[in-house]
Amino acid sequence: MDLGIRGKKGLVCAGSKGLGRGCAEALAEAGVDLVINARGTDALNTTAAEIAAKYGVKVTPVAGDITTDAGRAAVLEALDGQADILVNNAGGPPPGKWTDWSREDFIKAIDANMLTAVALMQALVPGMMERGWGRVVNITSQSVRTPIAILGLSNTARAGLTGFVAGMSRQVAASGVVVNNLLPGIHATDRAGSLDLGVSKAEGISVEEARHRREQTIPTHSYGTAEDFGATCAFLCSQHARFIIGQNILLDGGASNISI
Numbered sequence: 001m002d003l004g005i006r007g008k009k010g011l012v013c014a015g016s017k018g019l020g021r022g023c024a025e026a027l028a029e030a031g032v033d034l035v036i037n038a039r040g041t042d043a044l045n046t047t048a049a050e051i052a053a054k055y056g057v058k059v060t061p062v063a064g065d066i067t068t069d070a071g072r073a074a075v076l077e078a079l080d081g082q083a084d085i086l087v088n089n090a091g092g093p094p095p096g097k098w099t100d101w102s103r104e105d106f107i108k109a110i111d112a113n114m115l116t117a118v119a120l121m122q123a124l125v126p127g128m129m130e131r132g133w134g135r136v137v138n139i140t141s142q143s144v145r146t147p148i149a150i151l152g153l154s155n156t157a158r159a160g161l162t163g164f165v166a167g168m169s170r171q172v173a174a175s176g177v178v179v180n181n182l183l184p185g186i187h188a189t190d191r192a193g194s195l196d197l198g199v200s201k202a203e204g205i206s207v208e209e210a211r212h213r214r215e216q217t218i219p220t221h222s223y224g225t226a227e228d229f230g231a232t233c234a235f236l237c238s239q240h241a242r243f244i245i246g247q248n249i250l251l252d253g254g255a256s257n258i259s260i
Contacts, residue, residue, distance in 0.1 A: 004239030005135075006031030010085030011075055011124070013037050013066045013116075016044040018189035019139060020089045022226030026234035028055040032085060035060045035078045037071070066090060067112040072119055082127040085237045088117035089139040091191075093153040105153060113140075113157035118164055121179070129175035135237040136179040138165060144183055144248060146256045162248060169246035180236050180244055185252025186214065187224035219254035 010027050014020040015036035024036050028051045036051075038044040041063040048061035062078045064071035067090055093109040117138050128134025140158040147155040162181060169179035186192050192211075199210040215221050229251055235241060236249070250256055 003030040008032045008084040011035045011083045012087040014089040016047040019229045022230030023087050023233040026230035028057045033058040037062050037075050067116045086136045095150040109153040109157040114161040128177045132176040134177040137236050138181045140181045142183045142185045142252045173245045181248045183250045185255050
């Protein structure tokens with residue numbers, strides 16, 4: 001399917017690895033020129049070069065922490081202040097117990113997983129509205145729909161972003177700007193690997209056994225892939241997604257048993 005976005009310009013945050021890279025690859029395959037951001041310079045530059053060579057699009061790497069003012073300023077400068085497509089993405093806060101989190105822990109989580117996305121939307125969406133076309137995809141988490149007890153910081157921050165998008169997306173839709181959230185479950189990324197490693201150490205089993213056990217809790221009996229995720233993101237950024245507004249779309253292999 002032709003997604004109708006060849007020649008558009010996009011920003012993918014945390015785009016050097018994992019789900020962010022999956023989104024960047026899928027958009028590049030559709031012909032989108034990209035600015036991609038991540039904190040690690042080496043992996044970022046390698047990813048940018050590989051994607052540009054594979055798909056023949058322009059890919060500009062901008063190293064920095066997107067959750068900081070300086071990091072956001074750097075990507076906005078590389079974009080000349082405007083983009084047609086924005087994919088918001090940032091690593092989640094650490095797990096823990098509700099009694100252990102301080103006010104500063106919550107502020108840090110909200111800054112990273114809510115206010116960073118809001119700031120980038122506030123910077124880029126007005127230009128999209130003026131031009132009459134734009135797409136925003138916020139990568140959040142399945143925990144927005146089914147909160148995970150040990151991920152209380154993430155639950156809190158991402159639920160806040162969900163509430164913001166619920167209102168904002170409907171206010172900009174008439175201007176041709178489509179804003180939605182993607183909620184990943186377990187995908188075969190570095191983060192999933194680290195979680196499996198933690199289980200293997202805690203329970204004295206192999207990493208392979210830890211992964212197998214968790215796969216059995218998913219109806220597909222498999223983890224998702226970055227390619228799965230990226231393809232869905234690219235569709236939400238396409239011309240065909242104009243009637244999908246303010247939705248929270250689960251990609252979790254059916255692990256969350258939610259009927260509505």
